[in-house]
Every structure is written in C-alpha cells, then in structure tokens.
Amino acid sequence: MAKMQKEYNLSKNQQIVFDIIERSSEPVKAYSILYNVKKKGIKAPPQVYRALEKLIKLGKIHKVESKNAFVACKSSNCEISKATAFSICEICEKVTEIANNKLSNFLNSFEDKSGMKYKKYNLEFFGLCKKCKKT
Amino acid sequence: MAKMQKEYNLSKNQQIVFDIIERSSEPVKAYSILYNVKKKGIKAPPQVYRALEKLIKLGKIHKVESKNAFVACKSSNCEISKATAFSICEICEKVTEIANNKLSNFLNSFEDKSGMKYKKYNLEFFGLCKKCKKT
DNA sequence: AACAGTATGTAATAATATAACATTTGAAAG
C-alpha cells in the first residue's frame, strides 16, 4: 500500500525509467536506460532525460554526480531530494546511499561565514568497501 | 617565493591550464579552457584533459562535479585533493570553496555502519548567496 | 467544449570526455 502511494502518479515513461533504476543493484547511466527501454517504445534521449529530471524532482531517484549515473532513493520518506550522501568504493565502484541522522543533522544545520543559507546538498564519500579492503 | 614553490614542477601545458583556472573568478569548463589556450598551441581536448587530471591529482584544482567545471584550490596547504566542499548559488551560480575546520573534521572522521573507510569526499551545498537572497 | 499544464515523439546537434597511437622531453643511472 505504501509502495503504491509512492508510485501512482508517475507517467508512463517516468514509471518505465524508474523501474529500470529501482531494479538495478548499481547506478544506471542514462544511455544504458535508453538502451534498455527501446523495447518499450522509448527511442530518444530526451524521453529518458525528461523522465530522469522529473524523478529527481520528486525525490524518487538521485544522480550520483561523480559517475553520471542514477540510483533509486532508498529512504521511503525522501519526498523531495534535497540532502543526499553516498559512499562509493574506488575499486568495485559500488555505490550506497548513506542514511545517517548524525550526518544529515550536521549538514542540514551547517552554516559558514559566507552568509549563505543552504537548502540542499550532495555529498560523495570515496574509499574502499569492506570486501575490497581485504583484497 | 611560496608561490614559486607551489608551481615550479608543473609542465608547460599544466601551467597554461592552471593559469587560466586560477585567474578565473568562476569555475571554468574544459572546452572553455581549450578555446582559451588555442593561441598557446594547445589544440585538442586530450591535452586539456590530461593537464586537468594531473592538476587534480596534485590538489591544485578541484572539479565541481555538478557543473563539470574546474576551480583552483584556495587552501595553500591542499597538497593532495581529498576533501573538498563547495557552496553553489542556485541563481548567480557563484561557487566558493568552503574552508571550515568543523566541517572537515566532522567529515574526515565520519564513519557509518557499512564498515567502509573513507579516504576522500566531495560535498556540494546549494542555496542562495547573500546577494541573491535579497533580490 | 475550451483551456492550461504536463507529457510525449522526433530529429538534430551541443557539450563533455576518452581511446589509441606516434613522438618528444627530461631527469636519473650507468
């Protein structure tokens, strides 16, 4: 039920693109999505990019900037995408969204001397994941 | 003197590219650099991208991922680029590197439950700068 | 039915980045 509520107002193309991203275990690139949805009638880049743009606005996906790739948002309450953090393994390239209250509280309330009020942030951590650290 | 020490081991192309970026008051895009260095004999993208890659490795510039653009590092002690934070105005697009010990201490020591050890991070804050907030 | 806002389809092209290979340079070691 909660799941249906999350998704029932997506348009056809938005739903198709979202499904691809949600089912992937790793970040998906725009042209990889395009390739995978050709069979569903989506043929051209703008169709994909428009869906991506809307999904980001809705907070259903995030863009991992350092990889130009997209992941589904894991936190069900992430209605609007304004605070994102990822951990990225430099060897296996696994990307995980970080859900950590201490981190988000710190960053959401962060202010520096510039007098700028921050509404949004994106943080990407790089390092070695558990598995790759061992090898 | 300190300045010379900072720069004397850059190669010709690296120095040319670095000069462009350092003199700019805003992030510079790779192809904008390319356009500006044609007169200096740099003619092709790989020449620019190779210089950028090296300069990033040296910590002399950073890439602002959300803008695909490059800025000179402001903190003179930033020998190796491993911890970067920027504030980005959503209206005027001004980008400023954030140097804040509380922030960098917090992020450098951050650990989450994933067991991943972070060596590096990039953080981009978005909001309205002082000027744009008023208008 | 008329309207407004959103979404779609399509062709073309812009912008960003890398691959591959030949050549040159510069510093260190013999």
Place this chain on the structure above:
DNA sequence: CTTTCAAATGTTATATTATTACATACTGTT
C-alpha cells in the same frame, strides 16, 4: 655522454552525456 624510462605531448578519431527546438497528444479542470 648516452642509455633508459617515465612523463608529457601532439594528433586523429570517436565515445559518451545532455540539450534544443518544435510538433503533437494526453489529462484534468472549468
């Protein structure tokens, strides 16, 4: 000084990522 090796350069071509522009269709109001 010359051999050597890593780094840097020059060059052509191409891969990858993203947007512009414009025509059409769908959806939910009034």
